[in-house]
Amino acid sequence: MVQKALWSGRYGSGMDDSTLEFTSSLDVDVALGFYDIMGSLAHVTMLRDCGILSNSDADEIIDGLRTLLDDVRGGRLGIDHGLEDIHTNIEHALTALKGPVGGKLHTGRSRNDQVATDLRMYLRDAVLEAAKCIDALIKTLVDLAEGSRSAIMPGLTHMQHAQPVTAAQHMMAHAFRLGRDADRFLESFERINVCPLGAGALAGTTYPIDRGQTSDLLGFGRPTENSMDSVSDRDFVMEAAFCASMLAVHLSSMAEELVLWSSPEFGFIEMDDRYTTGSSMMPQKKNPDVAELIRGRAGGVIGGLVSALVLVKGLPLTYNRDLQEDKKAVMEPMRTVVQCASMMSKVVSTMRFDEGRMSSLVKEGHVNATDMADYLVAKGMPFREAHGAVGSAVRFCVREKKGLEELTLSEMRGFSDLIDEDVFDVLPIEKCVERRRSFGGTSPQSVEAQISMTLDSLSDRECRISRKMSAIDDCWNRLAG
Ligand code: ARG
Numbered sequence: 001m002v003q004k005a006l007w008s009g010r011y012g013s014g015m016d017d018s019t020l021e022f023t024s025s026l027d028v029d030v031a032l033g034f035y036d037i038m039g040s041l042a043h044v045t046m047l048r049d050c051g052i053l054s055n056s057d058a059d060e061i062i063d064g065l066r067t068l069l070d071d072v073r074g075g076r077l078g079i080d081h082g083l084e085d086i087h088t089n090i091e092h093a094l095t096a097l098k099g100p101v102g103g104k105l106h107t108g109r110s111r112n113d114q115v116a117t118d119l120r121m122y123l124r125d126a127v128l129e130a131a132k133c134i135d136a137l138i139k140t141l142v143d144l145a146e147g148s149r150s151a152i153m154p155g156l157t158h159m160q161h162a163q164p165v166t167a168a169q170h171m172m173a174h175a176f177r178l179g180r181d182a183d184r185f186l187e188s189f190e191r192i193n194v195c196p197l198g199a200g201a202l203a204g205t206t207y208p209i210d211r212g213q214t215s216d217l218l219g220f221g222r223p224t225e226n227s228m229d230s231v232s233d234r235d236f237v238m239e240a241a242f243c244a245s246m247l248a249v250h251l252s253s254m255a256e257e258l259v260l261w262s263s264p265e266f267g268f269i270e271m272d273d274r275y276t277t278g279s280s281m282m283p284q285k286k287n288p289d290v291a292e293l294i295r296g297r298a299g300g301v302i303g304g305l306v307s308a309l310v311l312v313k314g315l316p317l318t319y320n321r322d323l324q325e326d327k328k329a330v331m332e333p334m335r336t337v338v339q340c341a342s343m344m345s346k347v348v349s350t351m352r353f354d355e356g357r358m359s360s361l362v363k364e365g366h367v368n369a370t371d372m373a374d375y376l377v378a379k380g381m382p383f384r385e386a387h388g389a390v391g392s393a394v395r396f397c398v399r400e401k402k403g404l405e406e407l408t409l410s411e412m413r414g415f416s417d418l419i420d421e422d423v424f425d426v427l428p429i430e431k432c433v434e435r436r437r438s439f440g441g442t443s444p445q446s447v448e449a450q451i452s453m454t455l456d457s458l459s460d461r462e463c464r465i466s467r468k469m470s471a472i473d474d475c476w477n478r479l480a481g
Helices: 017-023 026-049 055-073 086-104 111-147 167-192 211-217 227-232 235-261 289-313 321-350 355-362 369-378 383-400 409-413 429-434 444-480
Strands: 152-157 160-166
Touching: 026 055, 026 086, 026 111, 026 211, 026 321, 026 444, 055 086, 086 111, 111 167, 111 227, 111 235, 111 321, 111 444, 152 167, 152 355, 152 429, 160 167, 160 355, 160 429, 167 235, 167 444, 211 444, 235 289, 235 321, 289 321, 369 383, 369 429
Parallel strands: none
Antiparallel strands: 152 160
């Protein structure tokens, strides 16, 4: 590999090939090419408007950058691995295209503020895309909930049968988890969307630059307030990596359920063939590999968060080369969670509940025991006493291999003489579900309310996301000319 000298500075000779290879960030930051050019277009426009560059120099540079932008968009930008990163590559390509005037682009700028700006622009798009993708999954869950309002399954705590719930209530539980993930990404956007460009290497610059202008041209909310903070902190990286990790954890937990539910022991769902795989040896196998990989990939995503946190933990202000590793910690995890969320939408939208299997299992495990205790409470018994009486009834049922609803009235009266014929109205499983009408409960009305709240927040987020996306697009269109 031949190391190209874009700048010589105090150096007489170039770096050793092994140093170049070791320090290069190209394999990762090549994905920042588009943003790097946009940042440069904004920077040079500002330099011109502030009188720091002549109109003719600026126009030449802008023209060259726009050519490179077309190359990036068309996947044609040649990458020179003799140059250590994407910033150097683009400056080099500009100079190759336009001659020495290209060397004026970097006036009043450092790669330190440049890379922080590029990564913020990249993550701004990435968090919006993630939120959008989560919302598509939530919509899938809502559709599934709408179709499974009357599908009753045993609700579990400690993996033991607890109380009956509808599959709809269960799907909506995941929808609310994910809704918070989408909100979290959108909230992180506000802290990502601040512009470090113009902070220079660390201390600002002597040129009369206008940081407000570059910030506006790039669609940021405002410029960062302190030059040293601007080039050193990566809290926005850690925040995005946390949002990604939280989403990965939620998806993984959901995936784990789907894996269990698709096993013959549960048999609650049948996954579509397209999202399962066979075994190379056992012809009968239908494995839930997509769900398993969603669960498995959470590990790498969480790893990204941990590495970003540890990366910054011991760093003094300001820029230190360690920070180059920040991109790996967040860019790949962001891609992973978007892919996982979109695969999860496919798995969920094509799977089928086996309602017969769920309703046969819900009859086991005495999931109506709480309802029987509540019945006794309504008859005037203190809850703690009712809990004891029904507990004894359950012990009797376990011995007799019967459900509570299968006991005769006289058997029941053995546990409390407050019990009457009307107990048989409260014990059917459907009744247990219907009566849980408390806000957030599993009754059909309550699930209906949850669905309508979710649809409202989906449309609210859709507006917010598309407003932000089109504001960014407008900036790109203006800068691209
Ligand atoms: N590749 C570097 C990074 O990703 C760009 C900034 C380099 N700055 C420096 N002072 N060497 O962090």
